[in-house]
Amino acid sequence: MNESASRLAGPVRVVGAGLLGASVGLGLRARGIDVLLADASPAHLRLAADYGAGRPDDGGAEPALIVVAVPPDLVSRVVADELAAHPAAVVTDVASVKGAPLAELQETGLDLSRYVGSHPLAGRERGGPSAARADLFIGRPWVVSARPENPRSAVNLVEALILDLGATPIEMAAADHDAAVALVSHAPQIVSSLMAKRLADSTDAALGLAGQGVRDVTRIAASEPELWVQILGANAPAIVQILRAYRDDLDHLLTALDDVDAAGSRRAIAEEIAGGNVGVGRLPGKHGQDKRFRSLIVMVDDRPGELARLLAELGELDVNLEDLRLEHSPGAPFGLAEIAVLPEVWQRTVTDLTDRGWRLAG
Template identity: 45%
Template sequence: MLSAVVVGTGLIGTSAALALSNRGVNVHLRDLDPLAVRTAASLGSGTGQPPEGVVDLAVVAVPPAMVGRVLRALQDEGVARHYTDVAGVKGGLEQDLGALDCDMRRYIGGHPMAGAERSGPLAARGDLFEGRAWVLTPTAETDTETLNTALELVALCGATPVVMGAAAHDMAVGLVSHMPHLVASLVAMRLTQAEGRAVSLAGPSIRDLTRIAASDPRLWVDILSANAGVVADLLEELAADLDTTIGGLRAMAATDDAKRAHGAEVIEDVLRQGNTGRARIPGKHDGRPVRYAAVSVLIGDQPGEMARLFTDAGRSGVNIEDVRLEHATGRLAGVVYLSVAQESVALVENTLQERGWRLR
């Protein structure tokens, strides 16, 4: 059975330690903050005691700027046979490790594509990585045993391994993670000077779009600084798309019918390409054309209502693919949107209405 040292007991490190401990792995925790270690250990993620000998794998889960120095110190100490990290950017890190003369044969880069707005060990979950991609970026020198050990880590955490080069990884996460985070922050920033009445109208669209803007700014400065060039290039491309979109909207506001028609075509093209891009995001039915629709159910703010709703919806025999809750402003009520296959909407609605639920 694999043995491991997890260095860094924040959200990702503690979640990995929890996942490994739940699978019977002996996990030893290290952190500059003794309280963080005690907190993580109290959750059942491992022990704060040092291992008696060399462990199989050291997982470095510290801020990106610290990974190189920590990894070199661990290798000098001879803590583990193999080493990996969880930093969100890999290209610059590989260069740093080379400059520090780290043993690259026993190192493989890693990046679990999971996280949360909250940080620290108390935000950790043993199932954080279930079904999520976990990128592994072997260097030219990484040996096969190190790769296999990292693959075992990923499997024990319930994630799906994706092996790719460091540069390809950095471009990919810039597109699907780093750039969207900045865009969410820019949109949320527009709310800081908005009138209170305008903000009070916020609904699910703005909430969903700005959710990740609640993350720790200091952590994200570290992440973005390691991938700044890639993200800047992507934002320049986005800026060009925004210019096109603005031009289309200006044309739609013109008095000339031909200009308005052209503007509408531009905006429709933007929206259609958005549909196409959104459809490419993998899901559990990836590769199969499944169309979804939402069943909107009015719900009160009383204990047990969500459980009762799910029980009653389950009586239809239809699988609930996703769920979203929208709170009513200033009222102890809300709307639950149950996402189901489009052809099953009528069956779910009829079942819920028979059980006394009000639909919207």
């Protein structure tokens, strides 16, 4: 409980007690804010309340802020209902597409000055209230699609919610947001799913040669079809624009691969790969792409405490760990710890760890 630090005066009404709604509720309750929960499913509502995400809304208190966290295809209808039922409240939603629900709302002719759409870039592999976490949004970007008709006070209230939940508000128009997520989320989902689909009919022997590359490319292909039909359907024009350009490049590459020895074919292949180099280099630095660090791989015996011993020894060597990733080779009696360190301590770290008997792998 930390009421003094809260930017919001309660109560906040949360409509939809799934992963996002219940996480909003838990995060606000942790700051002592009164949370009024509503959900079409009585079972979801009870479960979210049991987890501490708020109390079922009995209509006894009037909310200043309403968070709509329902499936994408219900957003505009629920937002319209909430605006009508609570004529003094600011209403936001957390759907991952912003243009389509706004257009649907505009068709109703309602006054939308109290509606400010938003989208937290946060999620988990599992859904539902039981997967909710008070800390789900900490350190994440949260887009706020404010429009000229919104009073600044309404935008400020939504941004206060975001700051209270530990996220970073980023103001971005609905169309810009939708183009951005089409590029950094929706198109990669499709590219990954279609690649993974190719694996379905292969042999176990072929799949036994799979390394980290194909695993990384296809990791998000495990996503839920029902949710993605709604997301992709709601943002189709922006996604199609990216995928058409992608298909043009793919056709270009297929033509080159069909006759590798033709004039220009090898250059065409090299240009597609080099184009990928440029694109991946533009992603803000994080694991795997982070050029600020240099990595080494240490073999760690598969026994409790071995990784802790390695990290303790790195501390003794005064080496700060910038990043770490542990993997078990299938069937191997050890794991591989990939450690990122500053380039200037890399050589010393390699030497010191080797001197201490650690085995480094490639």
